Amino acid sequence: MRKVVLGFILVALAAAGGWQIYLNMQPAPLPxxxxxxxxxxxxxxxxxxxxxxxLGERSFDENCIACHGAYGLGTENGPPLVHRIYEPNHHGDIAFLMAVRNGVQAHHWTYGNMPSIDGLSEQEVANIVTYVRALQKANNIF
Incomplete structure (x- = not known):
C-alpha cells in the first residue's frame, strides 16, 4: 500500500512539475x-x-508616427503635420486621404516622396485628420 501511495505522490509531483514547465514556456502576453x-x-x-x-490618435500612432513623429511634430523621415503648411485652408482634409491613397510627391519639404499607405479605411483616415486638426487648433494652426 505504501508503494502505491508513494507512486501516486511521485506521479502527482511530476505532473505538477510538468505543468509548471509548460506554463513557463508560454509566451508572455502582448502589451x-x-x-x-x-x-x-x-x-x-x-x-x-x-x-x-x-481613435485617430491610435491610428496615427500605428501608421504615421514613424515619419510624422509623436503628436505630428515630424522626424528626420517626414515633415511635421502640426505646421502652418498643413492648415485646413492650405491642405484640406481630403488632401490627407489622397496622400494616404496615392502617396505624395515631395513639394514643400526635402524628405522625399511619401508612399501610399495600405490598409487604412476612409474612416480611419478621417479619424486621423480629426486628431491632427485637434492638435493644430490647440497650437493655433487653423
Whole structure:
C-alpha cells in the first residue's frame, strides 16, 4: 500500500512539475497599449480629444508616427503635420486621404516622396485628420 501511495505522490509531483514547465514556456502576453510616447516639447499644447480624435490618435500612432513623429511634430523621415503648411485652408482634409491613397510627391519639404499607405479605411483616415486638426487648433494652426 505504501508503494502505491508513494507512486501516486511521485506521479502527482511530476505532473505538477510538468505543468509548471509548460506554463513557463508560454509566451508572455502582448502589451495591451503601445509604448508611451515622449512628452511633447515645452509650449506644445495637448488638447482634450474627442472620441473620434482618440481613435485617430491610435491610428496615427500605428501608421504615421514613424515619419510624422509623436503628436505630428515630424522626424528626420517626414515633415511635421502640426505646421502652418498643413492648415485646413492650405491642405484640406481630403488632401490627407489622397496622400494616404496615392502617396505624395515631395513639394514643400526635402524628405522625399511619401508612399501610399495600405490598409487604412476612409474612416480611419478621417479619424486621423480629426486628431491632427485637434492638435493644430490647440497650437493655433487653423
Amino acid at each position: 495591451s497599449t503601445p509604448a508611451e510616447k515622449p512628452a511633447p516639447p515645452e509650449g506644445f499644447v495637448l488638447p482634450t480629444l474627442s472620441v473620434t480624435a482618440e
